[in-house]
Amino acid sequence: MVMILSEEQQLLKDSAKAFLSESAPISALRAMRDAGEDHMPELWTKMSEMGWPGIVIPDAYSGLEFGYVGAGVVLEEMGRTLALSPFLSSAVVAASLINQLGSEQQKERYLPGIASGELTAVLAADETGYFDLSSIETTASASGDGYVLSGNKRGVIDGHNADLLLVVTGGNDGMSVFAVERGAAGVSCETRLIVDSQCAADITLDNVMVSGDALLGSLGGASEAMEFTIDVAAACSAAEMLGISIETFERTVGYLKEREQFGSKIGTFQGLQHRAAQLFAEIEVSKSAVLAALQALDANSGKRSVLASMAKAKCSKVVRNATEEGVQMHGGIGMTDEFDIGFFMKRAAVCRQAYGDYHFHADRFATLRGY
């Protein structure tokens, strides 16, 4: 596959960049936080008007069918301005899972709503904090024509704002996924503020009754679709981290060119120059990792999972390096809340944990590579 963006993908990227720098600059995030809010509903409305929530959704369900490379370039730009939205969680991750696993009726029921941005869905899988899906203890018991779900889900970002929860159950029969309305009887959310000014929800399902058609796919048959979804989440979250790395790096290099110490621009110090050059190379390398993983999703190639975990692991390391150097090279001012660089470090912390951290994906990578 040729590793450059197509003309359409490049256009989408350019327009995302223009829109986000205009409508969702860092100052918008700061204003949201200072107002005590934890999400940006108006921004989501605007994104929805542009059709973004439908980027990965097939045309048949009112999506744009633009693919994962498309979603990735938008996420990269979102990473640059730290725009907050349910794009990744609902329009990319949850939509992909429904599209993989759902019946024709279920897709028709949910996907157009997600594509229009009116319905937001979120994956409620992890119970350990470590994205350890082998330890899922939430149960589904058959009851009449439907099921009764019980269990606890942990750290579902923006879970309290979503309309629909894609609840993963485990047990001896294997993994299953149920589409559960957040408002359903027996569902309760405990929300907590997290470091990037969003909220995460710990969700309790206490004997939640759902009808038979809430089950996506077959009982115990979700493993393959979940693997695909992990790949989607990993590669797309890597794209967001790439955007954070690039923006943090550019701001830092800009600062090196302007800040003076000991009578010289600090950018003249070779110690800093070499570290900046190394970081630049790492970012170039992570760009390729992300693009390859996204392309493999679009092609559904056999190397999809290996590439996705590679990209998530690599970008987790690089974004840590980029944000640490960002703060360090800015010095004291980089530590102040008044200055924006800390926002990147905070969002990076959330992205690094989301959908499996470095250790999770390095382990998955090794396992997939046969050792």
Next chain:
Amino acid sequence: MVMILSEEQQLLKDSAKAFLSESAPISALRAMRDAGEDHMPELWTKMSEMGWPGIVIPDAYSGLEFGYVGAGVVLEEMGRTLALSPFLSSAVVAASLINQLGSEQQKERYLPGIASGELTAVLAADETGYFDLSSIETTASASGDGYVLSGNKRGVIDGHNADLLLVVTGGNDGMSVFAVERGAAGVSCETRLIVDSQCAADITLDNVMVSGDALLGSLGGASEAMEFTIDVAAACSAAEMLGISIETFERTVGYLKEREQFGSKIGTFQGLQHRAAQLFAEIEVSKSAVLAALQALDANSGKRSVLASMAKAKCSKVVRNATEEGVQMHGGIGMTDEFDIGFFMKRAAVCRQAYGDYHFHADRFATLRGY
């Protein structure tokens, strides 16, 4: 314990330094290699005349009873000049094992000879190349009053020159150690040149008959003494690596002060300055690691094994860093055989592998620390 050398220890270190720089400079190693030799018998004779082989051996067996800190400071100086001798393998490691495990008679039989330098002994334990003592397959079967030993030992450095092999056997009964004369019927050595100009021997024991008093300690009862011996080997080999690191570093800093490029001394470049400063700090830290591990051996403290593996792991990393930077900062000339810096990298490769590499000791450390 006060972390400084006693006056006696400092004196020993100073005299070792003086002796080695005079009698065993790098040029001696080069001459040995170029002559196609693999050890330095005359140097060993001189060391023996000074009593070094008896440093860790108790006074009761004609040793100096000077302890492991004493052995460590000598090894550090040996690392600085890359002096080749059976000091570590025979006088420190093998002597310690005999002293731990042997009966009064056995100690009297072997230790005075080792202390005088006339007898050299060597540990023949590993069969995997990874110092994995849980996989020992060499067997000892009772036969009359004695035993029959069979098995293969791998990569025993200087094994073909030693008089006595301390053969470790395994099996369900646990580890045992036998003192076997290298010349015994059924013992054969295949030697091969290794990178630091020594030889290593792959040793085959083919139904080697030994008498009952060849068994050190009880049958299957060697585990505890072997743990002690691993600690001795790890801490003392760390001391040798420390010496290599220090010497390589000093030569490299010297070069930075004299070599000119682009019209300046290369030592003025901040990129190199910062790396040199970081390496200096790492060497300072590994000094403490080594001293603490050696002191813990002398005190036989409860933290002995943790400290020994810590020191070996840390010094393995630092000596790799020091020798890599040594070659890199010297540039092309550092890659030539004519120049001495490569000798340090080669010996470091051997020390890093000997008695368990970084991975071995990092794993042992984690296990000892309870995780």
Next chain:
Amino acid sequence: MENLEQFRAETREWLEASCPEDMRQPMRSDEDQCWGGRNWVFTSEGQKLWLERMAAKGWTAPRWPTEYGGGGLSGSEAKILGEEMARIGARRPLSSFGLDMLGPALLLYATEEQKQQYIPDIINGKIRWCQGYSEPNAGSDLASLRTKAEDMGDHYLINGSKVWTSYADKADWIFCLVRTDFDCPKHEGISFLLFDMTSEGVSTKPIKLISGTSPFCETFFDNVQVPKAQLVGTLNKGWEIAKYLLTHERAMIGGFGLAGGGMKGMGQMAAAKRGTKDGRLRDASLRSEASSFEIDEMAFGLTIERITDETKAGQGTGASSSILKMYGTELNKLRQELFMAIGATDALNFDTDSKGALVRSWLRSKANSIEGGTTEVQLNIIAKRILGLPA
């Protein structure tokens, strides 16, 4: 040796009798520290008693001379006191820049009158000090400071501002670098002044950090009058005291590299939270990282011990404070990264209660390699002063 054993026995007995139960609990957060000062509100009766009892023996400053209220202990005795306090988990009775920084400088540079006036109130925690060093835009180039002290006959008139003043909004007095001569190289013409933060013309403004807390302030001086008796050391030679204090500060910050007393090891903590398999931490990649960290942490702790012992024995290596500062702070940043990995998604909590402590502490740690002289400045010092590399 016998005397030391006796000292240990007596100390143990006294500590058992005197250290209140709640002062033997591990600190849960920075909030549990006792800083003292005019406006201090003790968080418990135990905190108050503990400070009073320790101060009465001079053991808030165990090695300082008894004539100013210090403990007068020898190095070996002080070590035993530390060991015995650690044995019962006793908290430090007083956290104080007076103890850690100003005091040692006063003992070295102040007049007898100044020592009598200031040191006792440091030891008993009556006066809380802050440090006026950094200035806006000066950054690492500390000596380029511009806060001005004009000689007005019987007093100096101070105008200017400081930044990164730790707890300036809570401190009673400040020790402050000011420029008393503008017509000379920047390292000359600096003087070292002490003055009351309630003086007319002093104001402070807390700086909010990315961690959400505000341990630092901007501090403004608008025609502040300072009596000349409050100058320490020689006029225009304040940089010497400043360097001495920076060295002390570095060593202190380097201590961040040490694990907290009585804390579980990183790997054990990870195993407890993440779970084990066959007795090993379940996540192999995390296990490797934890062991690599613990190896460095242990070797670093031993290095502090070794350098301390060498210094006592007169074998010090000069810029060791730079090594400790650089290494210790980088190590602490790594420690906090590992805490975050172990805490996993729970660690992202940013609530203001104790649930948010982990991530705040992680964010706070990023300043370690900036404050008290950046890592880059320490590396420059090592390269030039110890290794003698050319400029």
Next chain:
Amino acid sequence: MENLEQFRAETREWLEASCPEDMRQPMRSDEDQCWGGRNWVFTSEGQKLWLERMAAKGWTAPRWPTEYGGGGLSGSEAKILGEEMARIGARRPLSSFGLDMLGPALLLYATEEQKQQYIPDIINGKIRWCQGYSEPNAGSDLASLRTKAEDMGDHYLINGSKVWTSYADKADWIFCLVRTDFDCPKHEGISFLLFDMTSEGVSTKPIKLISGTSPFCETFFDNVQVPKAQLVGTLNKGWEIAKYLLTHERAMIGGFGLAGGGMKGMGQMAAAKRGTKDGRLRDASLRSEASSFEIDEMAFGLTIERITDETKAGQGTGASSSILKMYGTELNKLRQELFMAIGATDALNFDTDSKGALVRSWLRSKANSIEGGTTEVQLNIIAKRILGLPA
């Protein structure tokens, strides 16, 4: 697209028919490469046939113009050829500095006569070239070269010496940087000459490396006469060609960062040698290091692909060769470290036979970050040319 599929099918068929069996075996060591040249002794009939057959199609230089004997393939066709060769594990028929370095420069800078004269013999492997760049004491400061070429009317007279000349003792001709003007800034006054290594006055002396091998030489020129027709490009403007070639060289050396074709992954290799437990590499610490390495290795391989594709599409980023050189060589050093860790004590063998190959290759790799412009030089280039950081 149809044409490409047809090209693929035909290529596959031809390769199946033409590639000798022994040329489909993985190379066991550097010894298995075919370098060609006047004095080349083929190691097998297969090696000879393979070179002849590929050269006849111009496929030793697939993208070069057919008029000089090249393959004349498009980028897409050349990629397919590469893929099809990899499919059957076909070896490269010819390793050559003429192909990798000199040829591209000749296509760009040489006269038509020079192209006709030199390029065909590069493609068919008749002439083996070496590169005369570095000089004693110049090190990274390449442009400070002092080898002199005096204008003697119909020829230049060369005096001076080179160092780090790869395989100078085995090469037939040299492409060489010489100084033709001493009275100007060092980057001007350099010219680019070609000459025969059998010319009178040329001598070579192999340099023994720490790996025990001697792939490099010192090369001496004592009154060597070089016809003026053998000057490439403009007199005194040779530095431009030199820079172009350095960029090529960097990209080539950066390729060291790639795993060899058809090789097992690092982790699998480790698992095969060290053993597994519950399906996982037994040594958890080694497993973590292997996965971290493979992640970087894979991402780096993709970066070469991406940069190649971008360059084709005219979107190149300038100093990308410096990035690839720096990253690829550091990666290869790490690869060799891992080979050593996996090989354990066996890997220490220094015998001259194949048993010693591992450690020699490890030692050899340490030069990767020095030759072709040190890692430090690449970082300077990135910092200044790409990032625009001030000098």
